[in-house]
Amino acid sequence: xxxxxxxxxxxxxxxxxxxxxxxxxxxxxxxxxxxxxxxxxxxxxxxxxxxxxxxxxxxxxxxxxxxxxxxxxxxxxxxxxxxxxxxxxxxxxxxxxxxxxxxxxxxxxxxxxxxxxxxxxxxxxxxxxxxxxxxxxxxxxxxxxxxxxxxxxxxxxxxxxxxxxxxxxxxxxxxxxxxxxxxxxxxxxxxxxxxxxxxxxxxxxxxxxxxxxxxxxxxxxxxxxxxxxxxxxxxxxxxxxxxxxxxxxxxxxxxxxxxxxxxxxxxxxxxxxxxxxxxxxxxxxxxxxxxxxxxxxxxxxxxxxxxxxxxxxxxxxxxxxxxxxxxxxxxxxxxxxxxxxxxxxxxxxxxxxxxxxxxxxxxxxxxxxxxxxxxxxxxxxxxxxxxxxxxxxxxxxxxxx
Amino acid sequence: xxxxxxxxxxxxxxxxxxxxxxxxxxxxxxxxxxxxxxxxxxxxxxxxxxxxxxxxxxxxxxxxxxxxxxxxxxxxxxxxxxxxxxxxxxxxxxxxxxxxxxxxxxxxxxxxxxxxxxxxxxxxxxxxxxxxxxxxxxxxxxxxxxxxxxxxxxxxxxxxxxxxxxxxxxxxxxxxxxxxxxxxxxxxxxxxxxxxxxxxxxxxxxxxxxxxxxxxxxxxxxxxxxxxxxxxxxxxxxxxxxxxxxxxxxxxxxxxxxxxxxxxxxxxxxxxxxxxxxxxxxxxxxxxxxxxxxxxxxxxxxxxxxxxxxxxxxxxxxxxxxxxxxxxxxxxxxxxxxxxxxxxxxxxxxxxxxxxxxxxxxxxxxxxxxxxxxxxxxxxxxxxxxxxxxxxxxxxxxxxx
Numbered sequence: 043x044x045x046x047x048x049x050x051x052x053x054x055x056x057x058x059x060x061x062x063x064x065x066x067x068x069x070x071x072x073x074x075x076x077x078x079x080x081x082x083x084x085x086x087x088x089x090x091x092x093x094x095x096x097x098x099x100x101x102x103x104x105x106x107x108x109x110x111x112x113x114x115x116x117x118x119x120x121x122x123x124x125x126x127x128x129x130x131x132x133x134x135x136x137x138x139x140x141x142x143x144x145x146x147x148x149x150x151x152x153x154x155x156x157x158x159x160x161x162x163x164x165x166x167x168x169x170x171x172x173x174x175x176x177x178x179x180x181x182x183x184x185x186x187x188x189x190x191x192x193x194x195x196x197x198x199x200x201x202x203x204x205x206x207x208x209x210x211x212x213x214x215x216x217x218x219x220x221x222x223x224x225x226x227x228x229x230x231x232x233x234x235x236x237x238x239x240x241x242x243x244x245x246x247x248x249x250x251x252x253x254x255x256x257x258x259x260x261x262x263x264x265x266x267x268x269x270x271x272x273x274x275x276x277x278x279x280x281x282x283x284x285x286x287x288x289x290x291x292x293x294x295x296x297x298x299x300x301x302x303x304x305x306x307x308x309x310x311x312x313x314x315x316x317x318x319x320x321x322x323x324x325x326x327x328x329x330x331x332x333x334x335x336x337x338x339x340x341x342x343x344x345x346x347x348x349x350x351x352x353x354x355x356x357x358x359x360x361x362x363x364x365x366x367x368x369x370x371x372x373x374x375x376x377x378x379x380x381x382x383x384x385x386x387x388x389x390x391x392x393x394x395x396x397x398x399x400x401x402x403x404x405x406x407x408x409x410x411x412x413x414x415x416x417x418x419x420x421x422x423x424x425x426x427x428x429x430x431x432x433x434x435x436x437x438x439x440x441x442x443x
Numbered sequence: 444x445x446x447x448x449x450x451x452x453x454x455x456x457x458x459x460x461x462x463x464x465x466x467x468x469x470x471x472x473x474x475x476x477x478x479x480x481x482x483x484x485x486x487x488x489x490x491x492x493x494x495x496x497x498x499x500x501x502x503x504x505x506x507x508x509x510x511x512x513x514x515x516x517x518x519x520x521x522x523x524x525x526x527x528x529x530x531x532x533x534x535x536x537x538x539x540x541x542x543x544x545x546x547x548x549x550x551x552x553x554x555x556x557x558x559x560x561x562x563x564x565x566x567x568x569x570x571x572x573x574x575x576x577x578x579x580x581x582x583x584x585x586x587x588x589x590x591x592x593x594x595x596x597x598x599x600x601x602x603x604x605x606x607x608x609x610x611x612x613x614x615x616x617x618x619x620x621x622x623x624x625x626x627x628x629x630x631x632x633x634x635x636x637x638x639x640x641x642x643x644x645x646x647x648x649x650x651x652x653x654x655x656x657x658x659x660x661x662x663x664x665x666x667x668x669x670x671x672x673x674x675x676x677x678x679x680x681x682x683x684x685x686x687x688x689x690x691x692x693x694x695x696x697x698x699x700x701x702x703x704x705x706x707x708x709x710x711x712x713x714x715x716x717x718x719x720x721x722x723x724x725x726x727x728x729x730x731x732x733x734x735x736x737x738x739x740x741x742x743x744x745x746x747x748x749x750x751x752x753x754x755x756x757x758x759x760x761x762x763x764x765x766x767x768x769x770x771x772x773x774x775x776x777x778x779x780x781x782x783x784x785x786x787x788x789x790x791x792x793x794x795x796x797x798x799x800x801x802x803x804x805x806x807x808x809x810x811x812x813x814x815x816x817x818x819x820x821x822x823x824x825x826x827x828x829x830x831x832x833x834x835x836x837x838x839x840x841x842x843x844x
Contacts, residue, residue, distance in 0.1 A: 189833055324754035345760055346747035353725035358817065359746055362763035367833060411829065416759065428812065432590055432768060438839035 043094035048073055050130070057129035063122065067094075084118040102133055106331035110398045120401070124408035133329065133413065154294040154339045156273050169391075171226065171253050176386055177379035177403075182226035182253070185288030185318065186369040186417045196375040199368075204232035207285060209437045210361065210421050211314050212430070213237035217282040220308060222274045223289020227254035227267070234266045242268045244277055275304060282313050290319035295341045298351050306355040312427040315357070317420045320369070321345060326414055329405075336402050345418055352422055361421040361434065366410050369417045373407035444495035449474055451531070458530035464523065468495075485519040503534055507732035511799045521802070525809035534730065534814065555695040555740045557674050570792075572627065572654050577787055578780035578804075583627035583654070586689030586719065587770035587818045597776040600769075605633035608686060610838045611762065611822050612715050613831070614638035618683040621709060623675050624690020628655035628668070635667045643669045645678055676705055684717075685710050691720035696742045699752050707756040713828040716758070718821045721770070722746060727815055730806075737803050746819055753823055762822040762835065767811050770818045774808035 047065050054061060055075045062076030062083035068090050078085050088094050093113040097104040108114035116123065127133060171182065178184055179197040187199035188206045207229070213219065215238030221229050224243025227250075233239050245251050251271040258267045270277075274289075284305055293301050309315055321343045328341065349359055380387070380403060388396050409415035423430070448466050455462060456476045463477030463484035469491050479486050489495050494514040498505040509515035517524065528534060572583065579585055580598040588600035589607045608630070614620065616639030622630050625644025628651075634640050646652050652672040659668045671678075675690075685706055694702050710716055722744045729742065750760055781788070781804060789797050810816035824831070 190836075192833065322754075323757075323759050344751070344754055346749075346751035346754065348747075349750065350745070350747035353723075353745055353747065356724075358724050358765070358767075359763065360765045362760065363835065364759070364761045366759075367829065367831075412827070426813070428768065430768075432593065433839070434764065434835070435591070435839045435841070438834070438836045440836070 043091050043098065044071065046098050047088070047094060050132070051075065053130045054126040057126060061122065061126055063126065078118070082119050082122055084116060084120065084122040086123060087115040087117070089113045089115070101330075102127075103330040103334065106335065106398075106401055109401055110335075110394050112393070112397070120404040121408040121411070124405060125412045128408065128413045134326070154292065154297055156275055170249050173387070173390060174226075176383040177376045181228045181232075183228040184225055185372075186320075186365055187372045187375075188365065189368055189371055192371060196372070196379075199372065199375075200228065201232065204229055205236070206437065207287070207316055207318065207419070208233055208237050210419070211283045211285065211316055212436075213239050213283060215239065218242070218280070220277070220279070220281040220284045222277070222284065222286040222305070223292070224250075224254060224269060225288070226250050227257055227269060229285060229287060230254070230267050230269070231257065231261065231263065234263055235261075239283070240266045242270065242277075242279070242281070244270045244272045244274060246271065246273055275300065277304070277308060279308065280310055281308055282310055284309050284313070284315040285318070286316075287318040288320070290317055291337070291340050291342060293341070294339055295343070295347070298343060298347060299354070302351040302355045302357070306357065306424060309424045311425050312429075313424050314360075314427070315422050315424070317348065317418070317422075319343065319348075319418055319420075321348070321416050321418050322414045323416060324414075332402065332405070335398055342415070345416075345420075348418070348420060352420070356425055357422040358426060359420060359422050360430070361419075363419045365417040365419060366415065369415070370407050370410035373403055373410070377403050377407065444492050444499065445472065447499050448489070448495060451533070452476065454531045455527040458527060462523065462527055464527065479519070483520050483523055485517060485521065485523045487524060488516040488518070490514045490516070502731075503528075504731040504735065507736065507799075507802060510802055511736075511795050513794070513798070521805040522809040522812070525806060526813045529809065529814045535727070549735060549739070555693065555698055557676055571650050574788070574791060575627075577784040578777045582629040582633075584629040585626055586773075587721075587766055588773040588776075589766065590769055590772055593772060597773070597780075600773070600776075601629065602633065605630055606637070607838065608688070608717055608719065608820070609634055609638050611820070612684045612686065612717055613837075614640050614684060616640065619643070619681070621678070621680070621682040621685045623678070623685065623687040623706070624693070625651075625655060625670065626689070627651050628658050628670060630686060630688055631655070631668050631670070632658065632662065632664065635664055636662075640684070641667045643671065643678075643680070643682070645671045645673045645675060647672065647674055676701065678705070678709060680709065681711055682709055683711055683714050685714070686717045686719070688719040689721070691718055692738070692741050692743060694742070695740055696744070696748070699744060699748060700755070703752040703756045703758070707758065707825060710825045712826050713830075714825050715761075715828070716823050716825070718749065718819070718823075720744065720749070720819055720821075722749070722817050722819050723815045724817060725815075733803065733806070736799055743816070746817075746821075749819070749821060753821070757826055758823040759827060760821060760823050761831070762820075764820045766818040766820060767816065770816070771808050771811035774804055774811070778804050778808065 044067055051065050051073045054063060062078050062080045064072055064074040064078040064085045066072050066085060066087040068088060077083065090113060093108045096108055105114060174182065174184065179200050181197060181200045183200040187196060188203035189199045190202055213233055217239045219233050219239045219241040221241060221243040224230055224245055227243060230241045230243045234241050248271060251269060254269045258264055258269060305315060323344065325344055333340065345362065352359060384396060445468055452466050452474045455464060463479050463481045465473055465475040465479040465486045467473050467486060467488040469489060478484065491514060494509045497509055506515060575583065575585065580601050582598060582601045584601040588597060589604035590600045591603055614634055618640045620634050620640045620642040622642060622644040625631055625646055628644060631642045631644045635642050649672060652670060655670045659665055659670060706716060724745065726745055746763065753760060785797060
């Protein structure tokens, strides 16, 4: 098993001869390239031959599980290791037949039917806001922020994201806005306070629903914001504008069409919609570790899958923007917050969880920087609207947020 | 036959009760809705029962041919008639079996194989610049312009288009730019003069090639611009940036993959490309009249067809912008120029051609305003490039052009 890891180390070195990293084995033996004490360097420590075997047999799923149970340790820059792994295609290691079967069973059990979707969502979001406040910003926004400058604070960048979306959607006083998958209510509140719309938002996380209702009540916005605990497939009404931010990842490949059909029934003719979602340039298998531990039921669509189904329901795509590096920066700021509060996380959920969540955050950031993850904002109109501004200048005008 | 047209008239009226239009038959009978003397009104005159029969049997192809040979006449706002036709779906009239066969034969004969493509292009572009100068602007740009304001002149808007693309591509002095399908050379000259790049452009129209070479020589830019008369499939070399403006429409559905594979071989890793093309939100049959008389071999792709093939060759989509109404405005300004010079066109090509080209220009404009035509600009990187600006503000900064 050491041999396999020595081969991997030499592939890492070939992929990036300047990378500083080391592998340490259970018996103290060490394979080292460059200077593993430098900033940006990383050391992987394997505690037993079984750990090494598990990683070789199961690829990233094996590594993730070994990291979670402590039999594999990392020191230094986790994302540097992921970058090297992505460079040599370690994420594309084909799963073993046994792993394939267990993933297939998991996939069947987590399909996003209306009655199953809530369980999948609760798996991730119902840890309660006590956990999420430890690393999100005060607006409690759990999606990609928008950085006008890399030095923007997380809260500022999240407000800028809401502003960016509001400008793209050309929100106007008196319009009815629907936010599909409204989370803790950040976009609803921003749009109502800054653009004078009335808004409806839905979530199927009980914990988000209660938090959002409470916040709306505290801000005395109950006459202008309605939050419902309801699957998107059950929504009714007609809206001038529709937004969905960081929810589409949970819809699932088989339900992309259902989602678009539903949106087309909810959106007025000539109305605008904005879909903000993680995706990939080209199809590839979902990461089994992320699927199993972080986002059961999740699926990262390609832009052509999105646009094809939009075309079929009569949406006209106006604008697509890829905010990939904005999500990497968002995640890095979440990681800073997370590590600052890691003792509290430890007290809440224990050691394995601390490591699992750390891995998830770093893996996500590395995916946007070096891997296949993208963040697409797709603006569309329902049918044609010849009254829209000719250019996108109004989105990019500077001004206070 | 009158009955069918009376039914169509009543469908037009139902689709838009405020529309002003009239149908006049061969025997002087007239069906009239609203006031056909008002601005924006249109009158269709049918000279014989055979004309009416031909239009009913062959849909828009039949109408186009009747308009060309003078057996159908139009007075007033041509696009108003097209708008009503699009509203009732007249463009989707299924072709008769005989028409289907003749279109299939035409399609086979005009497939864009390397040896056939030049003939298809020459059909359209080799009328010589003496014709195109009659309606294009002084930059001889035959593609969608970019209007910062609807009052911009055509020439200004064409320069703004080049500037818009140059900003999206982040052109820098010393970079090598390839323009696939460079037409009469407008983008090459703009980029070299304003951004200090060196540039290569190809065209397979002999007439465009000679014009572009001559212009480059007159401007003493021969050491910085190379124009070749060559199919894109035969291009070689490596470029930092690649642009293709209004050429992809001629590539054909079966060759989208070939095009992307070729671009991926020509574009440096980390380099940027911009594809500027007419397309459609969703697939639909090519218009048989346009296919037969205007653009043999042409195909209007959907954005998902473009993005799927881009993903497959490792391109990462950064930005997609739909400039639909910019093309409508461009065409309306071409129409103004065309009508101002229509006597000259008449002397060059005769009456049927004058009517054919007028119909083509109006039909195109109506397609962008009311129909299925879109104009997509798709910006992409070859693989990942983490050095790009975070936002698109640099594209939308105001400044002189």
